[in-house]
Amino acid sequence: MTGSAELLKDTAHAPHTEGQHRNPIRVLHLTSIEKTNYFLNNLVDYCDRRAIEFTVVTLTGEGEFAAELRKRGILAYCLDCAQRRRAVHACRRLVQIIRKHDVDIVHTHLFEPTLIGVTAAKLLGRAAIMTRHHSDALYRIQNPLKRWTYLRLEQYSSAMADHIIAPSKEVRRILLQREKVRASKVSLIPYGQDFRRFQSVSENDVARVKRELGMGQTRDLVCVSRLHPEKGHVYLFEALAGLRRESLNVTCYLVGEGPGRKSLEESAHKLGIGQSIRFLGWRDDALSILAAADIVVHPSLHEALPSALIEALALSKPIVASDVSGVRDIVNGYGEIVPPANSPAFADALRLVLSDIESANRRAAQGNSHIFEYMAASRVAEAHVECYRSTVLSHPRR
DSSP, X not given: OOSHHHHHHHHOOSOOOTTSSOSSEEEEEEEOOOSOOHHHHHHHHXXXXXXXXXXXXXXXXXXXXXXXXXXXXXXEEEOOOOSGGGHHHHXXXXXXXXXXXXXXXXXXXXXXXXXXXXXXXXXXXXXXXXXXXXXXXXXXXXXXXXXXXXXXXXXXXXXXXXXXXXXXXXXXXXXXXXXXXXXXXXXXXXXXXXXXXXXXXXXXXXXXXXXXXXXXXXXXXXXESOSSGXXXXXXXXXXXXXXXXXXXXXXXXXXXXOTTHHHHHHHHHHTTOGGGEEEEESOTTHHHHHHHOSEEEEOOXXXXXXXXXXXXXXXXXXXXXXXXXXXXXXXXXXXXXXXXXXXXXXXXXHHHHHHTHHHHHHHHHHHHHHHHHHTBHHHHHHXXXXXXXXXXXXXXXX
């Protein structure tokens, strides 16, 4: 589904008749993040404020996320209720905010905010939309009781939501085929991209990070993701160890933090590639580092729609990525896709790209054009507006 007409058709699940609902439609976004979020920033930037009035609530405390939205003139609440023991208090506060701003739609993001948000919306007779930001993560929970509990809660959220937005085809497939959500209830809308942020990455920015990090002495790989077992770094490391034994000299820069850092440092040392792995932690200049890469690698075991790969193609960077969820929406035909948790396949793909980097660069440039069309922020915002309109018309308030 790559044409704009297809995306808009998919989201317009009920016709809009002018005058059937007041303007603007009042939409409250509920999430639980502190760091700035390009997806919501782009959505509020590109939506027609005469049609949609946004309020945003995060369960976390004050941070960059709320500050960036306030700069855009968006009212943002920070509830400081991220702990599960404060869920009831968060729901009460949310109910107060919904009433205060006479909200029409509660649009939720992430697992726990969605549980709270759809519950509050239904208590007040308001419409609820959820964006499903994960694919099959809950099915991978090892503890059977915990897995059953989470899947039942997810089922509750899906049933209570009036509409569900899937950011990738694989997420939509899981909702329809594995969870039996009716097709008319699910829209496929990717994460909108404002490509000015990529154009703002200058040659000077790239040169600066190369100097700082000592890049350019080998082929440079960059991986941007949280340091967590679900991101599959260990399989990347095993692939790199194989390349090292063949005297293929590469350096891999890991951008991101997480609970798995110590374990990964130990793994790199045991595999004999400690000198080839650079742990950079959280970086505000991650785009510049991606732009400095020869190859962007993404060994993740599950995703919804990986932002790092969107950014890589927007910067025309060659990609080697594992075949999980939304990866094919982004990379298919424009980079190398390998089975997840498969170190030999990852090593083979890296050898292929390293053997003909010019061809890989040409494919990445073609992917750049695809991403710019498919995920343009203006097009994605229009799809959200149509979704909001049809949801309000199909589900009038009590």
